[in-house]
Amino acid sequence: MTEDGRDGTVPGYRDTTALDLRSGTPVWDVPAPSPAADGAVGTPVHETTAIDRGAVPPPPAAAEPAPPRGVEQHLDEILSAVPQPDPIELAVLDAQGLLCAEEVVSQRALPAFDQAALDGYAARALDVEGATPAEPARLSVVGETVAGPSGPASIGPGMAQKVAAGAMLPAGADVVVPVVWTDGGMATVAVHAGPLAGTYVRRAGDDVAPGTTAVQVGTPIGPAQISLLAAVGRDRVQVRPRPRVAVLSAGGELVDISTTPAPGQVVDVNSYALAAAARDAGAEAYRWGILPAEPRRLSEVLESQLLRSDLVLVAGTLASEGDPVQEALAALGPMHFSQVTMHPGPVQAFGRLGRDAVPVICVPGEPVAALVAFEVFVRPAIRMMLGKRQLFRRTVQAIAAERLLSPLGYRQYLHGQVMRHPDGGYVVEPLGDGDEAMLARMARANCLIVVDEDVTEVAAGGLVTVMPLLLGG
Amino acid sequence: MTEDGRDGTVPGYRDTTALDLRSGTPVWDVPAPSPAADGAVGTPVHETTAIDRGAVPPPPAAAEPAPPRGVEQHLDEILSAVPQPDPIELAVLDAQGLLCAEEVVSQRALPAFDQAALDGYAARALDVEGATPAEPARLSVVGETVAGPSGPASIGPGMAQKVAAGAMLPAGADVVVPVVWTDGGMATVAVHAGPLAGTYVRRAGDDVAPGTTAVQVGTPIGPAQISLLAAVGRDRVQVRPRPRVAVLSAGGELVDISTTPAPGQVVDVNSYALAAAARDAGAEAYRWGILPAEPRRLSEVLESQLLRSDLVLVAGTLASEGDPVQEALAALGPMHFSQVTMHPGPVQAFGRLGRDAVPVICVPGEPVAALVAFEVFVRPAIRMMLGKRQLFRRTVQAIAAERLLSPLGYRQYLHGQVMRHPDGGYVVEPLGDGDEAMLARMARANCLIVVDEDVTEVAAGGLVTVMPLLLGG
Incomplete structure (x- = not known):
């Protein structure tokens, strides 16, 4: 499957505005011809040839069976089909980071009894009313109570x-007089100020009354919620569980990380990177590794992963005819491969396979494209399974530090570095043109720049949408 | 130990501006006397009595041996004494979320060989130069190569x-012509455009050249870094490990979460909440639970926790004379208890105990004060042990939705809800006055409002410093 092998049925796809008319080459993905042109991303570099507008030929008719689809359309298919795992009961510390799945009604009052809010003398407000240092109220101290059972x-x-x-x-006491407002006496005490009734007293149920809700459905369980759950006596709580995500890599060229690749072979990067990304998104990720080539064993692996997972993630090119992985998937249920109008991409797939119709998402095998597809399609699906209200990363508008070019009809995702502008707002610097498998560049990025389908160029200084790639949460 | 039992040596402490002169009561912690006054935090409610300026008596001279200290002073003592655990080598997936502790120099070129960036025809740029749909270049197709060893x-x-x-x-090839720019021929191919040499070719070493640094010391390991590490063949990497933090609770009034508390008893909340907070800050947290009362057993527990931990965290009041926990700690090394000029608080302690001088931080036993002290002192210490450059949470300035009152000489931390203002910026609503043990209120907060020592009042509409309490990272 090619980066460009599409059937052109999207109106305006590969329109002339996305082409450098002088060269016939889409300006957005021409690599710089020499180190001297470094940074001149997409700048026309070919001055001699000419091509007619619209004269770029369509691809062979039979090459692409499925019509291309938009990013939203593919995402909608995934999100509408992703199941919501049933809530489970976990010990409160294991519930950390998850969403509460029950209305936690306290059986207890919190605090459980009227108590002193600080060290002092419990007294009757009437007895100390109007006390001053000049005219203190004198009380006899009848005992001492420390925290604890009494x-x-x-x-x-x-x-x-x-x-x-x-x-x-x-x-009988309705006020606590702090030690500093007294003479600290042991047998009798002189009180120098008369606080109002209720001062420095915590009344039973002030914090949580019995029968009221302490933690609501949908609340993320953090340290403060764990504190409250423990206080009302809950050592376990119903939560939305972490979805179990199996991560597999497909491709005859792949060898495991511990093997030195022979010429033409490459190390399996995706099963590691996507497992990390799935875990970062909140999933319980299992890295299976490289799918075996032998068809029978391949089917066994896929079937066993479907049994243990809430979501199966397969990275690999997968779309050539006769691809054994594609065939093994097809045997397990309807799997739809699509050309999605995004860059990098474009081949993406989704289906619900096996006895339990477990969602299976296939992403491209090229590691940069795999992590971009994860961001766009898989992370929202995992967050939906977690029950999160906010499925998508927050985006900000940022000033482009350089001119950006983008293919018409395609939503382009470029890695970039976004930083705060000294005058406020954000400025973003693209890291490369998003076309090549540049892992070192991706590792330096802290954001994705999103250029919409109908935009072919953003001038330096123009505003672009930026999705900061913060880890966690 | 009381909220107010300090020796008054901080100049201006409990100055008259922090007092409601008509009642002699510090205005910032007078509870509302009735539901009708709800929300009128700190509003003078006592109209009849009078007290002279400065006439509030000093506490008994011997009550507080240690002079009070500022928040920064206590924090500095902790941060300057916290050790940095030695780097450890971990499998790349276990390194997720940690900081790289080595300069990862690639032994390999990435990509390892010159390769096609997309599906097409590898050719010589000279042979296709100037090709157009009208005058295509015709080449004979001599073979086909797929990804994989060849x-x-x-x-x-x-x-x-x-x-x-x-x-x-x-x-011999120096360009890849995309399929869409050809007739897709099998034996011979007509090429309709002439891309420059290098187009759609990934050269060996373009991404990472052998001998260059792929991942630098101090880089946080996320999915993109794991992708790069795998690609250069690293299945293990040196990282700064998660500090092991033991969490213990002290207090004779405590019972475990599974026990129904008798009158006067309270559930141990802190060992759960602080373990969760430590984990959220990046530590490997171990919840020990409630320290035993029996002195010999108590010492055994503390000693064993010192042996297995990089940091020990003890929550409990701890500062009364003859407190068994304080005595057991003192037997293990110098432990300094201080009155820190913060609210809530104020009793905090730090020491380095045992054979290995393991840092021990004591925080107040009141659960709200415990989590505030965690934010202020423990989280930065854990982040320092992780090697993070940014020890502190980002703060923002927000408009106070209500009037805030704060004790002079004390840095006050109030839980609040911060939200974006429709006109830009932030607005923050305080949740209570920070004086009471209100767990339900803390659980609704998404920030701490920080009011500096020299500020006693912030008018509604005034700017305050806000520390959003995002989970993770």
Whole structure:
């Protein structure tokens, strides 16, 4: 399958505005001919030949059976078919990072009992009302309570109980006078200020009343939610589980990372990179590795992965006729390969295979295209399975530091470095033209620049949409 | 230890501007006396009594041995004493999320061989120069190469080789003509455009040349870096490891989450919440739970945790005289308890204990204060151990939706909800006054509002510093 082998049925596809008319070469993917032209991405470099407008021939009629489709169309197919795994009950610490799947109603009051909010003297507000340093209220100290289990205590008029923060408030007391507002006396205490009733008292149920909801459905479980769940006595909680994602690589040219590749062979990069990306998106990722070539073994592997997974991810070219992986997938259910009008790409596939109709997403084998396809199609699917409300990364508008060229009719994803502009806003520098398998460049990127289908050129200084690739969450 | 039991040696501490002079009560922590006053945080509610300026008495002289210290001073002590764990070698997928601790020099060229960037015909640029649909260049197709291991192939003048994306380029070829720019012929091919030499060819070493650095020291390992490491044949990489953090709770009032608390008892919340917070900050967190009361057993637990940990975290009040945990810690090395001029707080402690001088951080036992202290002191320490350059969360300035009051001389941390303002910028709504143990409120917060020591009041509409509490990273 080629980068360019499409049937041209999208109106305007490969229109003349996307071509350098002097060379007949799409300006957006001409590599710089020499180091001297470095950075002159897409600048016309071929001055001598000429080609008529619209004269680029269509490809052979039979080459592409499926009509091309838009990015949104492919994404919609995936998102509408991705199942939502059933909630599971997990220990609260294992629930970290997941979404709560139940309405957690507290059976308890929080705090469970009236208590002192700080160290001081529990007293009756009436007894200390109007106290001043010049005319202190004098109370007899009838006992001391520290935090922890304690028997019932009470005070009457003119009495105080020494209390530590968190200690139960004795019956009859309605205020805690901080130590600093007293003389700190042990048998009797002189109180120099008269706080209002309720001051420095935490009343039972002030935080959470019994029968009220502590944590709602859909709340992400972080340290604060774990704190609250523990406080209401919940050691387990129903959550949306991490989807189990199996990651497989396809391609006769692939060897495992521990093997030195022979000429023409390449190391399997995708099963590592996509497993990392799936985990980063919140999935429980399993790296299977390179699919075997032998058809029977190949089918066994695919079937076993379908049984254990909520989503299967296959990276590989996959679209040549007679591809054994494509055939093995087809035997397991309807798998639709499409030319998606995106760059890099374009071959993408989706189907629901096996007994349980498990979603299977195929992405290109070229490692840069594989991670771009992951961002565009797989990450939103994983987030949907996690129950997240926000499926997509936040995008920002940024000033293009360089001129960008993009093929008409294709949504182009370019790796870039986005940074804050000293005057506010963002500026983005593209890293290459997105056409080549440049892993070192991708590793330096912190964003994807998204150029819409109907845009063929963004001038330096123009605004582009940028998707920062923050890790995690 | 009280919220207010300090020795007043910080100049201006508890100055009159932090007091409601009509009541003698610090305005910032007076609870609302009735539901009707809800939201009137800090509004003077006591109209009848009077107190002289500066007449609030000092606390008993012997109550606080250590002088109070600023937040930065305590943080500096921790950060300057936190060790940096030695790098370890991990499998690339286990290195995800960590910082690279070696200069990864590629022994290989990437790509390893000259190859076609897309499906087409490998040819000599000279043979197709000036070709047009009207005057195509005609070449004889001498073979076909797919991706994968292949024997040597070559073309001479007037010849072309059909190539798939990723296939080795035959010797003699210097351009790949995309299928769409040809008639797609099998024996001979008519070429309709003449791309420049180098077009659609990936040269060996274009991405990474042998002997050059693929991944630098200090680079965070994400999916793109894993992709690159795999491509250069690295299945293992030296990284800064996750610090092992043991989390323990102290307090005679504590019972485990699975126990129904008796009157006066409370559930151990902190060992769960702080373990989650430590993990969220990037640590490998171990929750030990509630420290035993029996001194010998207590010492055994602390010693064993020091042996297995890079950092030990203890939550608990800890500062009363004769506290068994404080005594057990003191037996293991110098542990400094301080009154830190922050709210909530203020009791914080740090020391390096045991044979290996393992850092031990003690935070308050009150769960809201514990997570605030984690944010302020522990998270930066964990990030430093991870080797991160950015130790602190990004802060933004936000418009306060309500009036805020804060104690003079204390840095106040209030939970809040920050949101984007429709007109740009941010607006923040405080959730309560930060004084009470309000877990439900903390669980609804998405930020901490930080009010500096010298600020006692922020008017509604004024700007405050806000620290968004995003999870992860």
